[in-house]
Amino acid sequence: MPRILLVEDNEMNRDMLSRRLEKRGYTLSIAVDGGVGVALARSEKPDLILMDMSLPVIDGWEATKQLKADPDTKQIPIIALTAHAMDSDRQKAIDAGCDDFDTKPVELTRLLGKIEELLKKFPPKA
């Protein structure tokens, strides 16, 4: 089963999204800030990362940059989660190296579509 790392500081968002993704069969790791997110990505090498952008410690853009700069983690697809219509955030996310983005509140069907698409493009090694 694909392993997804969810980096999200908001507890409710984390709870909802993880429960709904787990229900659909994904294995989830949770990080509550950018620092933990980068560390977990390096240690666990998830198949995909869902990255909130406004995060404590280090923010989502910085975390993405670090992961994309690291040869060990750069192949892991990252979906940025940004607030609605914050176009600049979205553009910044793409610039930072995110492979796709989606807006919060998450529309699950659409997000699942994007996750599946990316997983097809970057198939899990295991």
Next chain:
Amino acid sequence: MKSLPFRWQLTLFIVLICGLTLALAFAGLYLYNVQQFNNEVQRRLDRTKTVLLDSLTQELAQNPNATDLPLKLLEADAQISAAAVYSAENQLLARYIRPGSNEVVPTVPSVSSRLLTNDRAVVWTQIRSPKGAFLGTLFLKAELSQADVEQFTDLLRGSAIVFLASSLLAFVAAYRLQRHITRPIIELAAVSASVQNSRDYGVRVSSSASGEIGVLIDSFNAMLDTIQTNTTALDLARIAAEDAKEKIHQANDQLEEANRTLEARVEERTRLLVKASRDAEEASKAKSSFLAKMSHELRTPLNAIIGYSEIMKEDAEDDGDARRAADLDKVLNAARHLLGLINDVLDISKIEAGKMELYLENFELPKILNDVVATASPLVAKRGNTLKIECPPDIGTMHADATKLRQMLLNLMSNASKFTENGTITLRATRRPAANTDMIEVAVIDTGIGMNEEQLGRLFKAFSQADASTASKYGGTGLGLAISKQFAQMMKGDITVASTPNVGSTFTIRLPADVEVKQPSVVGTSEQRLTKSPFPTEGSKPRVLIIDDDENVLTLLAKLLQKSGYLTTVAETGEKGLKCALEEKPDIVILDVMLPGIDGWTVLTKLQGHRETAEIPVIVLTAGHEVDMALSLGAGSVLRKPVDASRLTAEIAMQLNPTASGYVLIIEDDHDARDIVIRMLERENFKFRAATNGNAALRILKKSRPGIILLDLKMPGMNGFEFLEILGQHPEWGQIPIVVVSSMDITVEMRDYLKTRVVAILQKSKFTRDDLTTLIRPALQT
């Protein structure tokens, strides 16, 4: 003589003449007396001779050589100084010498020499007998007696006394007489000198005189009268002039004071306006940031509501609890609707704050259409509508903001679904080739309830739906179309609508297939579209001063203007801009109004207020709507930000060389009315300049002559009629055709008056673009 006073000259003159006359008279008298005296002496001599001859003749007749002749008798005659008698042989017979006299008796001279002698005091007489025989010769010599001499001296003395007395009398008389003649002349001279010295024209020559001097005095007095009158008049005039000067001075002072006050007021006003504009901007910023924050704050709990509702709904469905699932579905729909509202409000506030940005990307249009259809099809199906897609497979790629296009299409689809029941909704895409870039048209066509004219009118306005009751019946914020329209316009496109009540509506999105990569602040930079400088040769290149705090704008504009044939100076602050303007005297200034430190309005006011920079045309760049303010502060023209470089260069060229091509001068105080006309002119590519009243228009006229003037009649400051009056006083402006554009009720008198001065009268909002074009085009071509 010349130094001698006139009266002495005159006196001397009279005395001289008198003296001369008397001397002549005296000489005449003297000669006469001498003559008389001589005659008397001669007579007496003759008498003595006659008496003596008688006795001598007797004596000699008896004895021709008698010597005892009675010459002694002559002693009785004091006059005879000597006597002698000579014989016929000229022998001296007798002689007499007066005692005491030293006379000598001469010999008898020859007859000829005797005749030649003209001595009256000497007598030579021949003594002859009564028979005529020559007996001898008598010599007598007379001399003046003492008495005679005394008498003569007396005569001389008397004459001298008379001469002197007469001379004295003449002098006295002359002295007195000359006063009569000279007094008026001397007074005349004195008065004349005094007039010359004292410039007192009040004095008069009081003496009177007859003849030419009288005439002279009268003339002189008359002249003084005239001079005095004139001087008085002159003095009065001078006093009046001084009064006037004083008044002018006072007026000037007042004017200066008024100017100062005015300046202070203008500055105060400007400050207030700027403050107001800043306040408004800050308020707007605050509003935007509040809305952004609020929507974020609202969305966070809404996220939870939507998310947990979805989880619960899924759980309920899994549990087979259909009722609970249906209820949760309602909660979800309501929450999603609320989210939609919040998102719309956020969009609108971002658009209003000018913060909405475009993210242009290449995409396949069919893919976007399919996405939209996929999302919208449940909505379309909800009211029994059929969905049709008409999209040619070769429509190709687009370069635009895909997210915004998707949002626009979803909005149109959602609207069409709401207002159509059991009908057809068609999504039709077309590519329309055009010169610069192809246009993509996506139409959403429904067969719904449609709209009437009035509803169409307020369709695209924020917070206004076609019908107030619509919201309750169909839902929606009424923001969707306004947002869509803004999105379309941001991408240099538009949304138009055509609708017939009860037949249906067609909304058409038109976008350039290749939306130009928008520079953040300067657009229209393609080199072919730049207007070249009218004076491009080296050495005559006009200098443009650009004042803008945005370094990108400065660099880009400077580069573009240099390419167009200008020299450029850039200033990042108002202070530096003012300094550059004074030092370099640029030919034109481009001024951004939003500046740190002293702002653009202050810079504009100072430029206009300074003698050395007042004539430099200023093109104002503004992101806001302060066109009126800029024009009223004296800006040559106003361009909206982002700066359209092609328009900017055209404007610069026109400001520098206004005669090169005609332009339309719009004089209109009402912003909306002006805007309507400007849009029409822009559509026709006419150059134009705008003024908010007659005064502002005159300022423009003085700098450049328009091809035609569009004139409103009712304006604050100088109204249209006053403007026409002033125009009439300048023959050089007399030939400019004028079109009156007014909402006034024009009376017959007004019409008659206007008929002589204007080429046409248009009633505001009752004329078409064609009407205007027909009037303008020939005026600009000639």
